Amino acid sequence: MSFLAVSKVSKSFGGPAIVDAVDLSVERGAFFALLGPSGCGKTTLLRMIAGFETPDSGTITIDGAVMNAVPPNLRPTNMVFQSYAIFPHLNVFDNIAYGLRKLRLPGDELRRRVEAMLATVRLEGLGGRAADQLSGGQRQRVALARALVRQPKVLLLDEPLGALDKRLRETMQIELRAIQRKVGITFLLVTHDQEEALSLSDRVAVMSGGRILQIASPRELYERPNCREVADFIGEINFFHATVKGMSDGNVTVNAGLLGIVTLPSANVAPSITAGDHILLAIRPEHIRVGGQGVAGEIVTATFLGERSHFHVKIAGRTELVAVSGQAPSGKDVMLAFPAEKLIAVPTL
Amino acid sequence: MADGGRNLRHGYALIAPTLAVVGLTLAAPLALLLVASLKSQSGIGFEAGWTLSQYGDVLGRESYRILFGRSVLVAAAVTLVTVALAYPMAYFVAFHARRKFLWLILLTIPFWTSYLLRVFAWKIILGYGGVINSGLLGLGLIDQPLSFLLYNPFSVVVTLAHAWAAFAILPIYVSLEKIDRSLLEAASDLGDGKLRRFLRITLPLSMPGVIGAAILIFVPTTGDFVTPELVGGPAGAMIANIIEMQFTQVGNWPLGAALALVSMMMVAVIAGLFVAAARAATKAVR
Numbered sequence: 056m057s058f059l060a061v062s063k064v065s066k067s068f069g070g071p072a073i074v075d076a077v078d079l080s081v082e083r084g085a086f087f088a089l090l091g092p093s094g095c096g097k098t099t100l101l102r103m104i105a106g107f108e109t110p111d112s113g114t115i116t117i118d119g120a121v122m123n124a125v126p127p128n129l130r131p132t133n134m135v136f137q138s139y140a141i142f143p144h145l146n147v148f149d150n151i152a153y154g155l156r157k158l159r160l161p162g163d164e165l166r167r168r169v170e171a172m173l174a175t176v177r178l179e180g181l182g183g184r185a186a187d188q189l190s191g192g193q194r195q196r197v198a199l200a201r202a203l204v205r206q207p208k209v210l211l212l213d214e215p216l217g218a219l220d221k222r223l224r225e226t227m228q229i230e231l232r233a234i235q236r237k238v239g240i241t242f243l244l245v246t247h248d249q250e251e252a253l254s255l256s257d258r259v260a261v262m263s264g265g266r267i268l269q270i271a272s273p274r275e276l277y278e279r280p281n282c283r284e285v286a287d288f289i290g291e292i293n294f295f296h297a298t299v300k301g302m303s304d305g306n307v308t309v310n311a312g313l314l315g316i317v318t319l320p321s322a323n324v325a326p327s328i329t330a331g332d333h334i335l336l337a338i339r340p341e342h343i344r345v346g347g348q349g350v351a352g353e354i355v356t357a358t359f360l361g362e363r364s365h366f367h368v369k370i371a372g373r374t375e376l377v378a379v380s381g382q383a384p385s386g387k388d389v390m391l392a393f394p395a396e397k398l399i400a401v402p403t404l
Numbered sequence: 405m406a407d408g409g410r411n412l413r414h415g416y417a418l419i420a421p422t423l424a425v426v427g428l429t430l431a432a433p434l435a436l437l438l439v440a441s442l443k444s445q446s447g448i449g450f451e452a453g454w455t456l457s458q459y460g461d462v463l464g465r466e467s468y469r470i471l472f473g474r475s476v477l478v479a480a481a482v483t484l485v486t487v488a489l490a491y492p493m494a495y496f497v498a499f500h501a502r503r504k505f506l507w508l509i510l511l512t513i514p515f516w517t518s519y520l521l522r523v524f525a526w527k528i529i530l531g532y533g534g535v536i537n538s539g540l541l542g543l544g545l546i547d548q549p550l551s552f553l554l555y556n557p558f559s560v561v562v563t564l565a566h567a568w569a570a571f572a573i574l575p576i577y578v579s580l581e582k583i584d585r586s587l588l589e590a591a592s593d594l595g596d597g598k599l600r601r602f603l604r605i606t607l608p609l610s611m612p613g614v615i616g617a618a619i620l621i622f623v624p625t626t627g628d629f630v631t632p633e634l635v636g637g638p639a640g641a642m643i644a645n646i647i648e649m650q651f652t653q654v655g656n657w658p659l660g661a662a663l664a665l666v667s668m669m670m671v672a673v674i675a676g677l678f679v680a681a682a683r684a685a686t687k688a689v690r
């Protein structure tokens with residue numbers, strides 16, 4: 056039994072389903088990301104777990120207890136809001152202590168807990184600071200501390216770094232990961248930023264149109280996407296139309312048109328594919344060997360970026376693809392090799 | 405610094421029309437009032453020389469003290485009742501109403517008629533042979549018309565609470581409407597039930613509206629003489645009725661001026677204390 060379990064949960068706001076029969080399970084202590092474009096239903100799913108929305112059907116279970124009928128204030132979850140929702144009439148200390156007041160702790164115990172949390176998020180000595188005198192990064196830390204100090208079973212983060220500038224975001228990513236390891240609380244992060252999802256989490260669920268497309272480790276998602284959308288959403292990738300000719304144990308033979316007949320390991324082939332299917336072969340730009348023995352192409356643009364170069368290459372005068380190589384460009388014509396073990400097969404849809 | 409000077413001149417130029425109006429219609433009459441209060445009446449003119457005797461009269465006479473006290477009590481009661489009734493209405497429109505604009509229009513409709521008409525309407529409703537009494541008599545619930553409905557401080561409070569309703573609803577509505585809804589979700593998320601959340605987030609954040617509404621109602625109520633005159637009866641007379649009387653019927657301007665100035669000072673002090681207390685109470689919430 057997983058720690059946080061979402062089972063067949065659907066939600067519509069009168070129109071089409073925003074969240075459509077979603078199944079999800081998160082292990083205790085994991086850093087789990089829900090990744091998807093805006094409007095894919097990830098925030099609605101998060102809000103259902105927090106208790107702000109009620110599922111139309113399905114169940115949400117945390118640590119064995121069904122949460123559907125539990126109001127948000129009684130759930131063992133806490134949330135870091137996208138807007139941070141720092142209480143403007145309270146200072147930093149009182150914002151963080153907000154969720155502890157009900158426990159009626161002795162004054163010095165309350166102070167000790169808040170101070171410890173201030174130290175965790177590196178805001179030592181800022182307890183007396185008014186809410187409107189905080190920078191974006193500090194607000195983010197206060198929101199995080201305020202939620203963590205209640206020691207929730209699951210911490211929910213709704214695009215927590217979205218409002219920060221790029222450099223601050225990178226620093227906060229590292230810190231967020233370190234804080235999660237330190238406190239050991241289960242984190243569920245919602246983001247549309249694939250880099251953020253890949254770098255922070257142990258496991259990622261990619262959502263689109265209210266459904267989960269794939270749940271996997273970041274590395275698996277990148278190397279073995281199970282469909283075109285996941286492949287496209289995570290990083291850059293090139294597609295070729297192809298047909299499956301035959302499947303034997305361990306290998307799949309594909310007629311890939313321009314690339315000829317290719318045999319790739321069946322681990323690289325999405326499980327739904329069978330012989331005779333029309334499929335897409337995909338390869339990451341950095342996996343194409345520029346200058347290798349293979350298909351002839353014509354360089355359209357080449358961008359020198361120092362340690363590597365970006366190439367836009369036309370094959371047979373039309374198919375355009377992107378390759379990344381450590382080799383500097385020379386001339387217009389180029390040979391490209393497509394290592395079979397780096398090719399991925401996904402269904403066309 | 406030169407730039408600052410130019411900005412300052414620019415600023416003064418912008419507010420000059422307002423300053424002129426305020427100076428002519430507010431500061432000048434106030435100055436006249438102050439001058440008059442330091443004189444004493446003789447026939448239809450003032451006696452020569454200056455005196456503080458009017459203030460001695462105002463502060464020394466018990467009947468005035470009773471009227472001051474009653475004015476403050478009635479104004480406080482009107483303020484309390486109006487704000488207490490207006491808050492739920494403003495809350496409903498801000499948080500639950502679908503067509504907010506329509507609701508706001510509906511709430512301000514009473515203001516489309518004259519203030520006097522509204523006071524007279526209450527006179528008809530509360531009167532000896534009025535709507536309430538004839539209704540209760542018709543239903544057989546009472547044998548005699550209720551006489552405590554009209555011509556006392558109670559009827560003043562009822563009438564003014566209705567008359568000022570929109571002045572309270574609008575500022576409270578605005579301050580409630582401004583509250584970021586995610587703050588309320590955050591409070592729930594951090595363990596607050598609906599009541600605790602209201603007391604810790606909604607109420608403190610709407611205090612500016614409540615304070616504004618209270619001042620908007622308290623200040624004009626203390627100075628009102630029309631409503632007590634029409635529905636207050638002898639037991640409902642307030643300090644403003646006496647002030648009005650000094651200027652019109654008695655013809656003792658210096659005494660009227662002194663009463664008015666003392667009344668103003670009193671209102672200012674009470675309003676200041678109220679604002680300070682409300683702010684302190686808000687700060688104490690954690």
